Amino acid sequence: MINIFDVDGVLIDVTKSYHYSIKDTVDYFSQKDNNLKDLLDIKLTFGINNDWDASLAGIIYAKSGLDLENFKKLFIAYSTKLEDFYKLAKELNINLPSYQELVEYFEDRYKVHRDKEQLIIPHEILKQVRELSDVVGVITGRPFQDLDYTFKLFDIYKYFDFIITEDDIPSPHLRKPSSYPLKTFFKKFDYKEPVFYIGDTIADLMMVYNYNREEGKNVEFILYQNNHNYNLPAKYKIKQPQELLDIIKGAKK
Secondary structure, three states, X not given: OEEEEOOEOOOEEOOOOHHHHHHHHHHHHHOOOOOHHHHHHHHHHOOOOOHHHHXXXXXXXXXXXXXXXXXHHHHHHHOOOHHHHHHHHHHOOOOOOOHHHHHXXXXXXXXXXXXXXXXXXXXXXXXXXXXXXXXXXXXXXXXXXXXXXXXXXHOOHHHOOEEEOHHHOOOHHHOOOOOHHHHHHHHHOOOOOOEEEEEOOHHHHHHHHHHHHHHOOOOEEEXXXXXXXXXXOOOEEEOOXXXXXXXXXXXXX
């Protein structure tokens, strides 16, 4: 049995770290006090898994002068490629920071907020998942430096065999929802069913779908539900860590 975890929203509650960092970054570069709920709406509506990219989209929204619904109608045609974010900004005569400048500011703000994070899946559950599994892994959009701080803070490295972070993805178009991260994982370990990926976004779901379609495999997706993703289609949906353990124990029989 192989179990692979997303981090943000699955292992770690980031509502007061990464989410606050998105708002701080958008506020700084737009010189406006923005509504975090609107910024998260854009991130989640368009499945922007990377929070640097979500911040960039938020800056375009903040500087566009459009209300949220009209911005979303306009943005949909530009929402799948990072280079199209810059294309839209140019068409709207919006000056954007360089991507590197944005990343550096965002990461500085994340360092301010990161100690507000909380562990979602407790040690006792992770320990049992580890004992039931042949391989336990992580595929996350976090950069390694961010992950390393948090995994050391909560002492959870010991539960995982292999971790793929943003630093392992050579190009933005190979991030989730691309199948590339899962393909990279199974270059390290032999595919052995049952395989579960536990995620919480449309990007997680589509990564699994794309991998299964391209490779003819059957990775099962487990949706860790929250207030923003309840309508995502998934065979398995959980709200509590114990429910995850129940699914894994059931598959082990």
